[in-house]
Amino acid sequence: xxxxxxxxxxxxxxxxxxxxxxxxxxxxxxxxxxxxxxxxxxxxxxxxxxxxxxxxxxxxxxxxxxxxxxxxxxxxxxxxxxxxxxxxxxxxxxxxxxxxxxxxxxxxxxxxxxxxxxxxxxxxxxxxxxxxxxxxxxxxxxxxxxxxxxxxxxxxxxxxxxxxxxxxxxxxxxxxxxxxxxxxxxxxxxxxxxxxxxxxxxxxxxxxxxxxxxxxxxxxxxxxxxxxxxx
Numbered sequence: 001x002x003x004x005x006x007x008x009x010x011x012x013x014x015x016x017x018x019x020x021x022x023x024x025x026x027x028x029x030x031x032x033x034x035x036x037x038x039x040x041x042x043x044x045x046x047x048x049x050x051x052x053x054x055x056x057x058x059x060x061x062x063x064x065x066x067x068x069x070x071x072x073x074x075x076x077x078x079x080x081x082x083x084x085x086x087x088x089x090x091x092x093x094x095x096x097x098x099x100x101x102x103x104x105x106x107x108x109x110x111x112x113x114x115x116x117x118x119x120x121x122x123x124x125x126x127x128x129x130x131x132x133x134x135x136x137x138x139x140x141x142x143x144x145x146x147x148x149x150x151x152x153x154x155x156x157x158x159x160x161x162x163x164x165x166x167x168x169x170x171x172x173x174x175x176x177x178x179x180x181x182x183x184x185x186x187x188x189x190x191x192x193x194x195x196x197x198x199x200x201x202x203x204x205x206x207x208x209x210x211x212x213x214x215x216x217x218x219x220x221x222x223x224x225x226x227x228x229x230x231x
Contacts, residue, residue: 022096024103026123030112038096038113041069046095052088055081056102059089064118067095072117079106079122132168136217137224139164144221155201158214162198170200170213178212185209 027035048066050059057080064071080102091098103109103120111120139161143153171179185206186193194200200213 022100024100024110025096026110026112029110029114029119029123031115034113034115042094042096044069044071044095045093046098047092049088049090052086053084054089055084056089056105057081059091060099060102060118060120063091063095063098071095071113074114074116075119075121077106077109077121079109080120130167132165132173133220133223134227136161136165136168136220137222137227140217140221141224141228153214155210158201158217159198162196162201165197168197169195170197170216171195173216174212178208181206182209 030038044067046063046067048062050062057076060076060080061073064073099111099118099120103111106122108122108125109120110123111118113119140153143157143161147153147157171182174182182194186195189205192203194203194209197213197217200209203209
């Protein structure tokens with residue numbers, strides 16, 4: 001999703017991004033054609049009252065039916081069925097503003113316009129990227145505590161911890177010059193492409209790669225120790 005501040009978002013149309021005050025609008029899940037239609041009808045007015053008892057899901061359905069430009073419904077989250085309101089709900093103004101305010105009542109609920117109509121559903125937040133230095137550094141730190149008498153670790157000792165780093169791509173963590181060298185080597189050796197620390201440390205070729213991978217692990221260890229000392 002495009003970066004946005006808490007006070008608004010963007011409709012990215014064919015021509016330009018347009019700032020809007022919708023905090024729960026999901027631009028990424030709204031196809032280009034639907035975004036353009038939404039832009040063209042962004043002042044979609046509605047005035048309606050939903051009698052009690054009613055759920056916010058019923059309110060959304062009524063908004064879509066009574067809006068100046070009716071809105072077909074594709075997906076409505078089951079979570080919109082609760083709570084049941086003991087008082088009626090009156091909506092007046094922009095249909096999109098009203099839908100956005102309703103979405104704000106539910107954690108991680110977002111809305112958009114699919115090819116088939118309005119979608120309102122829970123979208124799990126993107127997990128934070130894993131911190132290589134934290135994870136790899138801790139693994140080496142623990143190994144250092146296990147073998148305090150050793151000044152250096154053996155290749156086999158490194159290979160004991162590298163399986164826990166398979167989610168990280170080695171090329172992304174190498175210095176720029178070495179990254180380029182590895183990319184060129186992988187292109188020439190397509191049958192034995194090296195992308196992980198395990199394969200790099202175990203490989204005999206290219207000769208420099210195992211040492212470079214171990215240096216990167218040492219840097220992670222040093223950064224982890226530094227963080228620990230600041231706590």
